[in-house]
Amino acid sequence: MIRPTTALAFGVAAAAAAGWLLRSREADSVPKPLPASATAPEVPRSSRPMLFRSLDQSDREVVRMNARAWRAELMRSDAALSDAIRLLTDSATNIRVRRSLAIILGSLPGERGKKAVLGALQAGRLEGLERAAILALGIHALEDGREFARDDMPYSVEAAEGLVVYVRDPIPDAGVREELARRLAEAPEPAARHAAALVLRDSAVFPDVREALLSRVGVELSSEAAAESAAAVAGWARRAPPEEGDRPRILARITDALPGGDELFRFRLLSSFGEVAMKPAESARVRTLLEAPDPDLRAFAADVMGRRLEAHPGRDLEAVPALLRTLGGDTSDAVREAAALSLGRALGDPRALEGLVRSLRADPDWEVRAAAARALASHPAPASVQALQEAASSDPRSEVRQAATRSLADARLK
Numbered sequence: 434m435i436r437p438t439t440a441l442a443f444g445v446a447a448a449a450a451a452g453w454l455l456r457s458r459e460a461d462s463v464p465k466p467l468p469a470s471a472t473a474p475e476v477p478r479s480s481r482p483m484l485f486r487s488l489d490q491s492d493r494e495v496v497r498m499n500a501r502a503w504r505a506e507l508m509r510s511d512a513a514l515s516d517a518i519r520l521l522t523d524s525a526t527n528i529r530v531r532r533s534l535a536i537i538l539g540s541l542p543g544e545r546g547k548k549a550v551l552g553a554l555q556a557g558r559l560e561g562l563e564r565a566a567i568l569a570l571g572i573h574a575l576e577d578g579r580e581f582a583r584d585d586m587p588y589s590v591e592a593a594e595g596l597v598v599y600v601r602d603p604i605p606d607a608g609v610r611e612e613l614a615r616r617l618a619e620a621p622e623p624a625a626r627h628a629a630a631l632v633l634r635d636s637a638v639f640p641d642v643r644e645a646l647l648s649r650v651g652v653e654l655s656s657e658a659a660a661e662s663a664a665a666v667a668g669w670a671r672r673a674p675p676e677e678g679d680r681p682r683i684l685a686r687i688t689d690a691l692p693g694g695d696e697l698f699r700f701r702l703l704s705s706f707g708e709v710a711m712k713p714a715e716s717a718r719v720r721t722l723l724e725a726p727d728p729d730l731r732a733f734a735a736d737v738m739g740r741r742l743e744a745h746p747g748r749d750l751e752a753v754p755a756l757l758r759t760l761g762g763d764t765s766d767a768v769r770e771a772a773a774l775s776l777g778r779a780l781g782d783p784r785a786l787e788g789l790v791r792s793l794r795a796d797p798d799w800e801v802r803a804a805a806a807r808a809l810a811s812h813p814a815p816a817s818v819q820a821l822q823e824a825a826s827s828d829p830r831s832e833v834r835q836a837a838t839r840s841l842a843d844a845r846l847k
Contacts, residue, residue, distance in 0.1 A: 497582055521550070522553045528562070532562055536572070539572040546569075551566075551609060564592075564627075567613065567628040568598065568628050573601040581596040633646060634661065634665040646662045650690050660700075666683045667709065675712065703733070707744060716749045731763065735756060739774060760792055761792070769792070769798065769801045773792055777808025789809050802828065813845045
C-alpha cells in the first residue's frame, strides 16, 4: 500500500512571556521526560512552560513519553489545560512544541481539547500548524496506554514529529465538518488539504461531506488529497445501495477523472471500484477504458474488471470477452499481463480458460505467459493441466516453468 509522507518544518526557539525562556541550544540541558502516572502531583504552574518544551526532542520514544505525560497532566488539571491552550496560540512558542500540543489536545477524551484547537484554527492563530490542527480534530482516542504509538495500525498517521495517531470515525459535529470542508477546498498547503480529506473520509455518510469530497475529484492538484477524496466517496458508493441518489453521480465523476489521475489516484480506487455494484451503462464505461491511449489506464481497467468478476460474478456479461480481446491483442505486455490475471477470476468460464491456455502457449512475453500460468490454477480442467504440464517442462523461461509447476501443485487442480 502506498504511504504518502509529509515533510515537517523544524521551528526556531524564541523568547516567550512571563519571564521564562524556551529551548535554547546553548542553555540548559534537555529536561528529562515526565512521569505519565495520573497519581503524580500536579505540576506547578511556574514550571509548566519549561517542562512543555520537553516535547521538543529528536528521539521519537522520548517525544511519545513526554506527550503521554502531558496528556495525563491536561486530563487532571484545568490550569495545565489553560496553559497548553495559551502556548498553542502563542507564536513565540517553539513550533514543534505547538504542533505536539495541538495533537495532545486533540487526543483528550471528550470534545474540550478539540474545541480549543478548532477555535484557534478558526481564529487564524495556528499559522504553519494547519495540518496538525486538522488531524487533531479527527483523532480517535483509544485508552490503552499506546497513545501516539499507532504505527502498526491502519488509519494511522504521523500528525506531529514522533506522534502517530489513529484518525478514524465520522465527525458528528456539523460545525467541525463545515470547517474541515472549507480547509479541504481552500487551504493553501497541499498537506493541509490532504489532512482534511483524511479526517473527513469516514464522514462521507453525511451529504455535505460527500459533496465537499466529490468537488475535489478532477480538480485537486495535490496527488494525495485527490486520491484520498476520491477514495472516500468511492468507498461510500461501494456500501451504498444502487438506487442511492448520489451513487451514479459519484461513479460518473470518478470515471471521468481516471484518465487524468496519477498512479496513486488509481491505486486508491482499485478496491472500491472493483467491488461497487454498477449498472450496465456504468460497467460499459469502465470497459471503454481498455481502449484508452494510456497503457497504465488500460492495465488499471483490466485489474478493476477482474475484481468485479470476482465480487459480482455473472453481472457484467461483456467483461470476459473484453478481457480476452485485450489479452490477445493489446500492444502493451503489462496490459496483457493484467488481463491474464483478471481472467483467472472468471471462475468456471470456459472462454477464459481457453484464452489463458492460448496465452500460455503463444504470448511472446514471458511475464504474460507466467501470469497465464498462475491464472490457470483457478480453472481446474484437463485442458489447464495439459497446458501447464507442457509449460512446466518446455517453456524457455525458468520463471514460466516455475509458475506452471506451482499451479500444477495447487489443490484446485488435483
